[in-house]
Amino acid sequence: MRLRCSQSQWPTMASAAEAINDGSGELVPVAAFVDEEHRTRTGGSQVYDREKKPIRIGSPANPTPLPISPPTPQTSQIQEIILYLDSLGVDSFHCLHSHPPLLSTPISQIQSTVDFLLSLGLTIPDLRRIFPMCPDLLTSPTSATVIRATTFLLREARVASPDLRRVIHRRPRLLTCSVERQLRPALYFLQGTIGIEDVSKFTFLLSCSVESKFIPRIEYLQKLGFSYRDTIAMFRRFPSLFCYSIKENFEPKFDYFVVEMGRDLKELVAFPHYFSFSLENRIKPRHGMCVEKGVCLALPTMLKLSKARFRARLEVFCSSSAPVRNSPFWINTHGDDVT
Numbered sequence: 364m365r366l367r368c369s370q371s372q373w374p375t376m377a378s379a380a381e382a383i384n385d386g387s388g389e390l391v392p393v394a395a396f397v398d399e400e401h402r403t404r405t406g407g408s409q410v411y412d413r414e415k416k417p418i419r420i421g422s423p424a425n426p427t428p429l430p431i432s433p434p435t436p437q438t439s440q441i442q443e444i445i446l447y448l449d450s451l452g453v454d455s456f457h458c459l460h461s462h463p464p465l466l467s468t469p470i471s472q473i474q475s476t477v478d479f480l481l482s483l484g485l486t487i488p489d490l491r492r493i494f495p496m497c498p499d500l501l502t503s504p505t506s507a508t509v510i511r512a513t514t515f516l517l518r519e520a521r522v523a524s525p526d527l528r529r530v531i532h533r534r535p536r537l538l539t540c541s542v543e544r545q546l547r548p549a550l551y552f553l554q555g556t557i558g559i560e561d562v563s564k565f566t567f568l569l570s571c572s573v574e575s576k577f578i579p580r581i582e583y584l585q586k587l588g589f590s591y592r593d594t595i596a597m598f599r600r601f602p603s604l605f606c607y608s609i610k611e612n613f614e615p616k617f618d619y620f621v622v623e624m625g626r627d628l629k630e631l632v633a634f635p636h637y638f639s640f641s642l643e644n645r646i647k648p649r650h651g652m653c654v655e656k657g658v659c660l661a662l663p664t665m666l667k668l669s670k671a672r673f674r675a676r677l678e679v680f681c682s683s684s685a686p687v688r689n690s691p692f693w694i695n696t697h698g699d700d701v702t
Contacts, residue, residue: 443470451477451487453494462498475505483513484528493535503539512538515546521563534567548573558599565602576605583609587617588628597635604635616642624650626662634662649673656681 441459447470448455459465480490494501503509516522516537522530531538540546549569553559562569571577584594598604607613616638620626631637640646649665658680668676 440470441466444468444473447473448494452491454491457495458498458501461495462502464502465498468502472505473501476501476503476509479505479509479513480531483531485531489528489532493532497535497539499539500535508541509538511542512540512546515542516566516569519547520550520566520569521561522566523563526563530566534570536570537566540570545570545572549577552577553602557595557602559602568602568605571605580605580607580609580613583613587613589632593628593632597632601635601639604638607638612638616646619646630662637662637666640666652677 444465445455445459448458477490481487485493500509513527516527516530517524537546546569549571550562552573553562553565553568559565581591581594581598584597585591589597617631619642620631620637637646645666652674653660653665656677658677660677660680664676665673
């Protein structure tokens with residue numbers, strides 16, 4: 364059925380659609396709308412522009428299919444990356460979301476990095492862990508960055524070949540760092556300034572910046588009252604101290620140590636590991652128990668023991684005549700023997 368009407372009776376869009384819904388089953392031409400300026404110029408009369416193609420409305424019974432665009436090369440590449448990572452069991456969505464440059468990385472480069480890591484002794488389960496931790500590794504050039512960083516770890520940082528898998532597993536970001544701008548300066552600082560002889564035990568620090576990580580923490584401890592010599596000694600005894608936040612770790616724990624515990628700075632010089640223990644779950648509860656019992660234990664004894672052994676040791680000190688803290692026997696009796 365086709366609508367027939369004079370020029371003055373052309374149907375509106377609504378009436379034409381209504382006629383189709385009544386069962387016409389065909390496409391119906393609808394007059395184009397005339398803009399407001401043209402209506403004003405012609406006195407509001409409706410004029411049909413025959414040069415314009417009429418709007419065509421698809422019948423619900425026979426809708427006009429939308430054209431399907433062929434996939435672009437970039438879309439095909441992204442699909443290939445997703446399929447490849449999924450085949451390894453790697454969380455491809457997390458990697459792509461957290462590191463968008465992966466979207467434009469050639470699949471050949473990703474495969475090259477995977478093959479190289481497997482040749483080092485890493486396993487597929489290792490890759491499932493390290494790629495979500497450090498998706499940058501998937502986009503780092505294999506020869507220019509990943510292989511050079513690996514060579515540095517083996518030759519200059521003196522990492523033993525059997526330990527390489529463990530080192531990468533713990534800190535995969537090492538393989539994305541520039542040897543000249545990052546790894547080598549950090550190595551020289553740890554060896555020369557701090558005096559750490561065997562840096563291979565602390566390779567996770569090699570990915571840290573000397574300017575933004577190491578130096579600010581050294582300067583902060585000096586501001587707290589530690590001498591430069593004592594500060595360097597603290598980092599040499601406990602290099603992981605470089606990893607702790609100044610605001611979230613150093614500040615609250617140092618304030619509690621000085622204000623609430625009232626202890627001497629030299630105890631922190633001897634035992635910088637104090638900053639590695641939880642303030643709320645370990646330091647405060649155990650200090651409170653010591654105060655309640657009237658006992659002052661050395662920091663290693665108070666913090667390093669398990670809960671059961673700490674309570675047992677505390678009872679021993681309470682049942683015996685403990686020397687006062689300024690006694691020369693205090694260090695020996697309440698000292699670092701926590702074995």
